[in-house]
Amino acid sequence: xxxxxxxxxxxxxxxxxxxxxxxxxxxxxxxxxxxxxxxxxxxxxxxxxxxxxxxxxxxxxxxxxxxxxxxxxxxxxxxxxxxxxxxxxxxxxxxxxxxxxxxxxxxxxxxxxxxxxxxxxxxxxxxxxxxxxxxxxxxxxxxxxxxxxxxxxxxxxxxxxxxxxxxxxxxxxxxxxxxxxxxxxxxxxxxxxxxxxxxxxxxxxxxxxxxxxxxxxxxxxxxxxxxxxxxxxxxxxxxxxxx
Amino acid sequence: xxxxxxxxxxxxxxxxxxxxxxxxxxxxxxxxxxxxxxxxxxxxxxxxxxxxxxxxxxxxxxxxxxxxxxxxxxxxxxxxxxxxxxxxxxxxxxxxxxxxxxxxxxxxxxxxxxxxxxxxxxxxxxxxxxxxxxxxxxxxxxxxxxxxxxxxxxxxxxxxxxxxxxxxxxxxxxxxxxxxxxxxxxxxxxxxxxxxxxxxxxxxxxxxxxxxxxxxxxxxxxxxxxxxxxxxxxxxxxxxxxxxxxxxxxxxxxxxxxxxxxxxxxxxxxxxxxxxxxxxxxxxxxxxxxxxxxxx
Numbered sequence: 001x002x003x004x005x006x007x008x009x010x011x012x013x014x015x016x017x018x019x020x021x022x023x024x025x026x027x028x029x030x031x032x033x034x035x036x037x038x039x040x041x042x043x044x045x046x047x048x049x050x051x052x053x054x055x056x057x058x059x060x061x062x063x064x065x066x067x068x069x070x071x072x073x074x075x076x077x078x079x080x081x082x083x084x085x086x087x088x089x090x091x092x093x094x095x096x097x098x099x100x101x102x103x104x105x106x107x108x109x110x111x112x113x114x115x116x117x118x119x120x121x122x123x124x125x126x127x128x129x130x131x132x133x134x135x136x137x138x139x140x141x142x143x144x145x146x147x148x149x150x151x152x153x154x155x156x157x158x159x160x161x162x163x164x165x166x167x168x169x170x171x172x173x174x175x176x177x178x179x180x181x182x183x184x185x186x187x188x189x190x191x192x193x194x195x196x197x198x199x200x201x202x203x204x205x206x207x208x209x210x211x212x213x214x215x216x217x218x219x220x221x222x223x224x225x226x227x228x229x230x231x232x233x234x235x236x237x238x239x240x241x242x243x
Numbered sequence: 244x245x246x247x248x249x250x251x252x253x254x255x256x257x258x259x260x261x262x263x264x265x266x267x268x269x270x271x272x273x274x275x276x277x278x279x280x281x282x283x284x285x286x287x288x289x290x291x292x293x294x295x296x297x298x299x300x301x302x303x304x305x306x307x308x309x310x311x312x313x314x315x316x317x318x319x320x321x322x323x324x325x326x327x328x329x330x331x332x333x334x335x336x337x338x339x340x341x342x343x344x345x346x347x348x349x350x351x352x353x354x355x356x357x358x359x360x361x362x363x364x365x366x367x368x369x370x371x372x373x374x375x376x377x378x379x380x381x382x383x384x385x386x387x388x389x390x391x392x393x394x395x396x397x398x399x400x401x402x403x404x405x406x407x408x409x410x411x412x413x414x415x416x417x418x419x420x421x422x423x424x425x426x427x428x429x430x431x432x433x434x435x436x437x438x439x440x441x442x443x444x445x446x447x448x449x450x451x452x453x454x455x456x457x458x459x460x461x462x463x464x465x466x467x468x469x470x471x472x473x474x475x476x477x478x479x480x481x482x483x484x485x486x487x488x489x490x491x492x493x494x495x496x497x498x499x500x501x502x503x504x505x506x507x508x509x510x511x512x513x514x515x516x517x518x519x520x521x522x523x524x525x526x527x528x529x530x531x532x533x534x535x536x537x538x539x
Contacts, residue, residue, distance in 0.1 A: 072416075078415050084409050085409040086281075086282070090459065095465070105401075
């Protein structure tokens with residue numbers, strides 16, 4: 001598809017000999033807020049993990065702006081479904097968001113004015129400015145989720161991939177987070193999020209990729225998010241042999 | 244012991260022992276924070292026990308040669324860390340379960356080996372240490388271990404912090420978590436081996452766990468926790484050694500008892516300790532009661 005910033009071409013990802021993403025051809029342009037929809041085990045998380053190079057793929061390619069992606073590409077950032085952070089490390093909210101700049105700064109380089117500005121903007125974008133000095137461990141789950149996204153914003157990544165970002169949030173917090181993701185995409189970046197919250201998908205998605213191991217449909221939301229394609233995405237597993 | 248009656252050689256020995264204790268304290272205090280953050284505090288325990296078979300083999304082959312004993316301990320410790328890492332990745336065992344299994348087996352084999360060749364007094368020396376028996380080589384070794392540890396925490400501060408706080412984010416940033424993890428375990432083994440002569444394998448553990456858990460009760464920032472933990476461990480090492488000299492009690496036990504007292508005090512008085520938490524909950528209950536009364 002021409003104009004796609006992020007593209008998966010004939011992508012197959014396997015666990016052992018079992019394909020979890022099967023010959024997927026899909027793409028999404030910059031500025032899109034793409035929902036990744038499918039039943040449990042449809043390959044959503046595996047696709048996101050393969051996109052950032054955490055899972056190897058058997059066939060095909062993943063490109064960002066026609067350049068091969070994956071393998072720790074700094075242009076992409078994945079927020080996983082189950083946060084792995086620990087409360088045993090005492091940090092403030094500002095400390096956690098500042099971690100987003102570590103990759104750019106390397107081991108020893110200090111924070112410049114631009115780095116501080118990026119952190120301040122990320123905190124403001126997630127409405128966390130007032131909580132900057134609070135201990136991270138004492139925040140609610142929803143607030144910690146927002147800090148994680150602020151930290152991802154601070155990395156300067158062009159593409160934000162989120163695996164079940166609304167899991168565990170109450171409806172108000174989930175809607176608020178969804179609106180913020182949409183605004184971030186509207187600023188010209190690219191957001192891809194996997195979710196089962198179809199109401200929130202309808203609320204913010206500009207594009208959708210419906211997945212059932214193979215790609216069911218991919219494109220602008222209004223065109224592909226139909227009852228028929230949704231039924232196909234939620235249907236019984238598509239059994240496939242290894243590519 | 245009358246300190247005023249010490250001659251120059253005795254004072255030199257005392258200063259050397261104090262320096263070794265302080266250096267080991269700094270290393271243990273820093274590494275203990277990492278083990279605490281990664282919920283691997285018992286890992287140091289397992290690693291300490293795992294040194295014994297290596298020490299036993301070195302003893303049987305080379306006699307009471309400290310160089311051989313240190314190398315034997317180092318080899319056994321690194322082999323255990325590697326084995327546990329491999330077992331957790333290649334089998335269904337979690338890393339702590341792999342260490343738990345290795346701990347018991349290694350300790351038993353180590354005690355058998357040492358008992359076979361040596362006397363109970365030798366075993367006691369290895370388990371509990373004798374800080375006034377440290378030589379110049381121990382001081383050099385402690386200096387190298389401290390340089391390596393402080394250097395790693397200075398250069399790798401960000402990588403260590405990310406790996407401890409959020410391993411997935413570290414990975415997402417292109418970090419090499421396994422390298423950081425193995426590097427830190429390697430440092431733990433080196434420090435445990437360095438502490439063998441002065442504190443013994445078992446009591447050296449106190450330098451890792453007690454300052455770190457005490458500091459975690461006082462601090463809300465990671466870098467402050469690291470500094471406080473290292474400082475507590477160094478101060479505890481000096482005070483404990485002083486107590487050992489005064490009373491004639493085993494030095495390792497005195498040092499760890501001092502750190503234990505700091506821990507007990509922290510549990511009670513620290514901002515995250517019993518008194519403050521109790522006061523906080525009391526205020527919360529009062530606020531709730533006021534709110535109920537106003538509602539009525």
